[in-house]
Amino acid sequence: MRWTAFILLSASAGLAQNIGSNACRDCHPAQHQAQSNSPHARSLGPPGQHRLAASFGPVQAQWAFGAGSQAVTFVSQAGPLTYLEHRLTYYPSLKRFAPTPGHQGLSGPGTFYPLYGADAAILRCFLCHSTGAPAVSESGAIQPAENGVRCEVCHGPGALHARSPSPANILNPKRYSAGEINQFCGSCHRKPAAAGDDTDFFNDWNTRHQPLSLSQSRCFTQSRGKLSCLTCHDSHTQDTRPECGSCHPRPRHTPRVRTARRTCVECHMPRVRPVEGLRFANHWIGIYAAGQNLVPRRR
Incomplete structure (x- = not known):
């Protein structure tokens, strides 16, 4: 696929560097503003910074997944190699918490996922809700390069394009x-x-x-x-x-x-x-x- 080919070619040339969505703002202000207000852009972040934080109140969790158009699910690091998907999700349509999908009938705090191995679904969750490759510390803490699905998910690493703007060195889904x-x-x-x-x-x-x-x-x-x-x-x-x-x-x-x-x-x-x-x-x-x-x- 051409997305993959472009990124691999850029990487081989040492140019596949993500620079973050704010670097796109000066040249593409309308697109940047629109995308910044989209559900994709708001799909991951700390619970206290979520736009619905006042609705769901204080939550003992590190991460809020989902923009809140449908739901907000909470995730925490439970140990050096383990993450917890909390049993209760906030649903704006219900204006309350209810079981997280797949957790109906379960007891306890939620579902635990290993950080590595065949069942390491938690990394896939971060990959689809953030931009760039997440970093993992020695303690197992996952740190996204940029929260939310931002410009470089669809357009590829932007360092070369920012340095020398050209349609030839940036991806365009169109x-x-x-x-x-x-x-x-x-x-x-x-x-x-x-x-x-x-x-x-x-x-x-x-x-x-x-x-x-x-x-x-x-x-x-x-x-x-x-x-x-x-x-x-x-x-x-x-x-x-x-x-x-x-x-x-x-x-x-x-x-x-x-x-x-x-x-x-x-x-x-x-x-x-x-x-x-x-x-x-x-x-x-x-x-x-x-x-x-x-x-x-x-x-």
Whole structure:
């Protein structure tokens, strides 16, 4: 993939240095401001600095994962080689704490994860919620290079570009194919289904894996490689801009069912609640039977 190739080439030349999102501000003020206010940018930090800190109150934890659009989950170092994912998560839609996904029915403080080894999921959590390679101290403390998903996650290390600005020495997702974009976003949001994938799409938890569900959609398979995450999601603000009309113009695609709902998405990408407090749009775009929000009746 070209993202990987660019970063490896830069590294071999000694140029793959992250410089932080603030270095982008002077030349790209509008993009920097928009991205700084996005859920991606706010996806990791100390609990006391979280925008919802006043809502969930003092928390005995070191890290708050999640911008709070859906939830905020708390993580602490529990020992030199162990981290704790706390049993209770704060859900803004509920305005209270409830069990962290996967912790329903568990007792105790939460789930412990080793820092290293086959089950070292905690490092993957930090990698997907921060920018650059996290440092790990001798005591096992994880320190992200930059909290949140910032500019250099998508654009690559910026040192060379800041030194000598050119489109040739910075990554731009707009230059890549839909397939490459979906694979890249899927590195944290789970990649599109591969041949032979036996994913159980009747498991409502899989609706949180957007590229995986999108890859099943007829809209995707018949788009001739054009439908990507960025078709509908602004990469800096994460605002959505459904582009259904670009392929389904009226009057040829006049809605058959008149309802009080206002958008294509509300019917063709129904919301799913896998656990109390979470609500995901099903990215398997289709025609759904009433009350059946996981697999479309017509694909």
